[in-house]
Amino acid sequence: MKRALICGIGGQDGGYLARLLLEKGYRVAGTSRDIHRGPLANLETLGIANDVELLSMAPNDFRSVFTALVSAEPDEIYHLAGQSSVGLSFEMPAETLDSIVFGTLNLLEAIRLTERPIKFYHASSSECFGDLHGEAATEHTPFRPRSPYGVAKASAHMLVANYREAYGLFAANGILFNHESPLRPERFVTRKITAAAARIAAGSPETLTLGRTDIIRDWGWAPDYVDAMWRMLQIDEAQDFVIATGRSISLAQFAELAFDAVGLNWRDHVRNDESFARPSDLLWSGADPSHAMRELGWKASVPIEEVARRMVEADRAKGEAATKCEADAT
Template identity: 65%
Template sequence: MKTALICGISGQDGAYLARLLLDKGYQVYGGSRDAQMASFTNLARLSIRQDVKLVSVSINDFRSVLQTLLKVKPDEVYNLAGQSSVGLSFEQPVETLESISVGTLNLLEAIRFSNLPIKFYNAGSSECFGDTGREAADEMTPFRPRSPYGVAKAAAFWQVANYREAYQLHASTGILFNHESPLRPERFVTQKIVVSACRIANGSAETLTLGNIDIARDWGWAPDYIEAMWLMLQQPKPDDYVIATGQTRKLRDFIQIVFETVGLHWEDHIIIDPSLFRPTDIAEGYANPSKARKQLSWQAHYKMAEVAKLMVEERIQTEGRRAAQIVTS
């Protein structure tokens, strides 16, 4: 039985990864700054809360990280921790840099210091590339990040590459483009759109206020991308991979599909507020995931249109269950 430690298990990716690893027979440890106080709502939603061993670990504290590694002795470590919102990173740049860059460095150094044969996965981001125009970014595309979040992720990427080359660690980074699911919190624009559309369809008179809806992104389905993380650590040699669908669509298209799914015209319910535009936003993001397809035999099963519909369907089912519980209680 393999043992895995997931740092950032309470988030969207951490919960889906925990479920995947449990299904594969792993013993799964989940790291959180305060495991006794955290709610781990996403683990509960996936009905795996009781199957994960939770440990308190602060990845910004080297001693805490090292103690955890020596205690758990994991075969694989997945670093999904850190401030995860691009928009919030403009308001909290120091917290973003420390939680992502310093946290990654502590994990790498603790693995090196422990001398344990640990395979390490680092959650990278397409935000590292910045605005590449219509060029489809691959693993050789230069980084030009346009947000504090992108800067922090770029620093973490190069730390992983440095430790891989200098100390021969099995350390890989997945450069993931946008990936969504029902586990996304509402501060992410995709979930904000889905939740609002469902409320309006149920009779709410609210109006949804958004920023720039003409941005274009490569949107995928989070459970697909989790499999790619695991596949990277099963390779004989560590490497970095762009993970994406290869299809780019505008946020406007996502909005249209969501509202059409609930039987509404989006133009009747949305207001654009220029004050919500980010200081430096990426106009378009294109990806070339051919390396992952060739070397990992991985490809996305769902594109943006399917992702939007899946998120709406899950939201409707969740609201139906809540209504039934209210009636029965």
């Protein structure tokens, strides 16, 4: 039985990855800064909270990282931890750099010192590329990050490549483009849109406020993307891979899809506020995932239309369940 350690198991990707690995027969351990707060919500939502071992680990504390590795004895490590919001990184640049860069460095160094044949996956990011101006990114596209989050991810990406080349670690970067699901927190704009569409369809009089809706992104389905993570650690030699659908649409189009799913015109319920825009937002982001298709046999299976529909349906079901609970309580 293979053993996997998921650093950052509480997030969207951590939950879906844990479920995938359990289905494949792995023993799965996952880290959180404080496991004493109880099982993590996403693991409960997926019905796997009792099937994983939870460990406390602070990624920017080397002793904490080393202790977690010794305790878990993993064959594979999936590093998904760290500050994950691009917008928040503009407000907290130092904290973002600390959690992402030093968290990655501590894990790499702990693997090196344990001298065990551990395979390491690092969640790199499309934000490393910056604004691509209509050019689809590949593994060879230069990095030009335009946010503290992007700078931190680019730095961590290069650390992974350096440890692979200098110390012979099996260390791979997954350069993941945007990927969504109902497990996204509402601070992410896609979930903000789908949750609002569901509430408005249920009778809420609110108006959804967004920043720029002309930004263009490549959005995929998160469960597809954790499968790519696993595949990266099953090949003989570690490599870096761009993971994306290969198709980009605007945020306005995503909003249209979400409101279409509940039979509404998005323009009747959305307004723009320039104060919501980031200091240096990316206007166009897209990718060519052909390397992953060739080497991993991986391809995105869920188109963006279906992603939006599934997210709205999940938010509608959640709202209906909450309404029923309130009715039962009274």
